[in-house]
Amino acid sequence: MSNIADNIEHLERQLPEGVKLVAVSKYHPVEVVQEAYDAGQRIFGENKVQELVAKAPQLPNDIQWHMIGHLQTNKVRMLMPHVAMIQSIDSIKLLRTVEKEAARIDRTVDVLLQLHVAREETKSGFAVGELLAALAVNELDNCPHVRVRGLMAMATNTDDQQQIEKEFQLVADTFRLIKEEFYPDDAAFDQISMGMSDDWQLAVKHGATLVRVGSAIFGPRQY
């Protein structure tokens, strides 16, 4: 068995039922993605539109591609035919563009709203208060081609475990609040995407349903 297959099996063994693995294949060639696919992996994450769009047609079409990186509105059109879920909705303007482009090709697309909970200002996403305010004034309404499935977040890149746990807990609390307030009868609002190679265990402890793992599956990236 290949290393990649081993790594996936090892992760799957530790993930509780109901938590799905997103294999983050950015910077890794299609041959490597195929290896993971052959090991049974079906959900893959990419952080650049160009790369996702280049890889998708070369690989089996039952792969679910998740866009996990910052998305510019002018790239939504080329992404739309290939993507199963856009995890990185970080503005109302982007959500509106996704709605428009999904409608244009007559499809519905799953999305997550990205929350900014990390210390780094460079990371994108809605501030908690900003997202609650937008929801309260119905800014996310009238998007029939978009299915809001939940929240996505990245923790601060730090060794301080308590800090990371605090951030994951904030995401979980915000998810619960939004669910109760705005999606009480919507069974599809059920996903929390958080946790990467170094912190997915902590994310699972705080309620993640999707973990995004790259280097722990594929090894270091070649930039």
Ligand SMILES: *Cc1c(COP(=O)(O)O)cnc(C)c1O
């Ligand atoms: C690269 C990336 C990951 C995976 O990172 P690893 O540390 O390699 O597991 C997860 N989420 C996002 C948004 C990423 O860009």
